[in-house]
Amino acid sequence: MFSSLPPTGVPFSWKYIFSPKTHNKMSLGDCLRSLVGGEPFITCSGKAALYLILISAFLKEPLRNEVIIPDYTCWSVPSAVVKAGLKVRPVDIDMDNFGLLPELVESAINKNTLAVVMTHLFGIPGQIDIIEEICRRHNIFLIDDAAQSLGASLNSRPLGSFGDAGIFSFGRGKNITTQNGGAALIRNDSLIEIAKGIYQNDFPMAANFNPIGDIMLAAYKILFSRYLYWIPNNLPFLKLGVTEYNPNFCIEKMPPRNRIRGAMMFEWLDKITHDRNEIASAYRELFEKNRFKGISIIQDGSSPAYLRFPICLGNKNNRRYILKKGRDFGISSMYPNTVSSIDCLKPYLVSEFPQCLTAKRVSETLITLPTHYCITNIDMENIVNIISSGKINLC
Numbered sequence: 001m002f003s004s005l006p007p008t009g010v011p012f013s014w015k016y017i018f019s020p021k022t023h024n025k026m027s028l029g030d031c032l033r034s035l036v037g038g039e040p041f042i043t044c045s046g047k048a049a050l051y052l053i054l055i056s057a058f059l060k061e062p063l064r065n066e067v068i069i070p071d072y073t074c075w076s077v078p079s080a081v082v083k084a085g086l087k088v089r090p091v092d093i094d095m096d097n098f099g100l101l102p103e104l105v106e107s108a109i110n111k112n113t114l115a116v117v118m119t120h121l122f123g124i125p126g127q128i129d130i131i132e133e134i135c136r137r138h139n140i141f142l143i144d145d146a147a148q149s150l151g152a153s154l155n156s157r158p159l160g161s162f163g164d165a166g167i168f169s170f171g172r173g174k175n176i177t178t179q180n181g182g183a184a185l186i187r188n189d190s191l192i193e194i195a196k197g198i199y200q201n202d203f204p205m206a207a208n209f210n211p212i213g214d215i216m217l218a219a220y221k222i223l224f225s226r227y228l229y230w231i232p233n234n235l236p237f238l239k240l241g242v243t244e245y246n247p248n249f250c251i252e253k254m255p256p257r258n259r260i261r262g263a264m265m266f267e268w269l270d271k272i273t274h275d276r277n278e279i280a281s282a283y284r285e286l287f288e289k290n291r292f293k294g295i296s297i298i299q300d301g302s303s304p305a306y307l308r309f310p311i312c313l314g315n316k317n318n319r320r321y322i323l324k325k326g327r328d329f330g331i332s333s334m335y336p337n338t339v340s341s342i343d344c345l346k347p348y349l350v351s352e353f354p355q356c357l358t359a360k361r362v363s364e365t366l367i368t369l370p371t372h373y374c375i376t377n378i379d380m381e382n383i384v385n386i387i388s389s390g391k392i393n394l395c
């Protein structure tokens with residue numbers, strides 16, 4: 001109990017908390033613009049950024065009100081769709097990368113389709129290049145949701161740079177963090193004009209000096225250690241790792257102090273991504289040594305930024321056992337169920353859509369392994385042993 005690894009996290013210094021400063025004086029918006037292009041809108045969360053793009057798209061095309069999203073993804077995505085007054089059309093995912101399957105996207109498109117939101121879970125690029133071509137052909141907005149994949153790329157194009165707009169999240173446990181925060185990078189000129197008005201008028205500026213936020217960051221820094229993480233991990237009101245569907249989230253601009261923190265952390269992004277990918281490669285080697293089959297293959301042209309290392313197990317009972325045994329090693333599940341099975345979302349789903357069997361299977365069998373800077377070789381061996389002791393077949 002007194003040694004407990006967090007499932008995810010990112011390193012930061014005391015200076016980052018109490019006197020954030022960048023070396024190159026670039027703003028967070030400039031850093032993101034230079035990476036993925038477009039006009040930056042820096043927000044208090046990733047879902048606020050997604051909402052901004054969706055509401056702008058709906059104002060541009062008010063006769064189209066459906067948004068295609070993966071049936072297995074972060075529940076913030078349907079929350080943003082519903083907040084924008086739109087309907088959710090869930091589509092099944094690709095077992096190899098957990099993103100939308102292009103052929104299913106194409107068959108789900110109809111005269112009401114406003115936009116497609118493509119997510120890349122765990123920093124693994126999906127087939128967004130093909131989806132971009134489909135959306136262009138059907139004249140539909142494409143949002144490249146890189147909330148979990150800042151630093152990853154496909155065919156040398158950074159995730160977040162595909163389609164009409166990209167979003168990022170800087171929440172706790174993301175690729176880089178400002179504790180809470182997000183960004184929309186909009187490349188479609190007509191959406192930029194609409195979004196500027198909404199951002200100006202409807203997104204108030206969050207308080208710049210937030211002593212409670214600073215204390216939380218300091219607490220996060222101190223408690224993010226294998227010897228102390230059991231404390232927050234056993235406080236249910238902190239809701240660590242809990243995913244909620246809640247369309248009543250706040251929309252604000254990110255305050256200047258947090259923007260500086262974001263820009264400061266952006267300078268460390270390459271190193272953070274490199275270190276995470278090294279850990280993912282080490283897991284791969286260990287699993288191969290143990291003759292496990294079925295660890296997902298990295299597709300040609302795909303350059304991930306492993307926020308976590310995902311594995312789908314052979315069956316749900318093994319998963320329950322491994323999650324219980326591996327909790328103190330940072331082994332965790334992700335979302336409790338598919339998007340289409342969220343009860344409160346039912347009134348906002350389109351009336352008919354095909355069953356999403358892969359999404360269901362992933363929701364029942366997926367576990368994720370930590371890839372952050374605290375993980376040692378011994379941790380990785382222990383983690384792989386826990387999974388082996390479940391006598392599982394990886395699918």
Ligand SMILES: Cc1ncc(COP(=O)(O)O)c(C=O)c1O
Nearest residue numbers: 045046047074076119147169171
């Ligand atoms: C794929 C995806 N999209 C959007 C979001 C929303 O980001 P935020 O938590 O900053 O609102 C998340 C958050 O985890 C996410 O994983």
